Amino acid sequence: MISVFIVFPIFAGFILFFINKLTDSLCTQKEIPEERQGNVFQTINILVTILLISSYVDILFT
Known part of the structure; x- marks a missing residue:
């Protein structure tokens, strides 16, 4: 359970970073x-x- 609190925010940060890079390429x-x-x-x-927030909540409550 503690790994969810540590790993998921790091993972979410990488996702947001790469989505922004892809959006810049699209523009x-x-x-x-x-x-x-x-x-x-x-x-x-x-x-x-x-x-990401809905995924995080889903992981926490399952």
């Missing part, structure tokens, strides 16, 4: 204007964070 490849890139990053980060 560059699709030539999304600078004004819209902030919204793209914010939307993707919020959705991934919700997914």
Whole structure:
């Protein structure tokens, strides 16, 4: 159980980091204007964070 408290946040940090790298590559490849890139990053980060939190809660209560 203690490993969940240590390993999962580290794992989540790596996931967020790599998702942001992939989002940056997407914005560059699709030539999304600078004004819209902030919204793209914010939307993707919020959705991934919700997914990670729900996964964490699911692991804790199963």
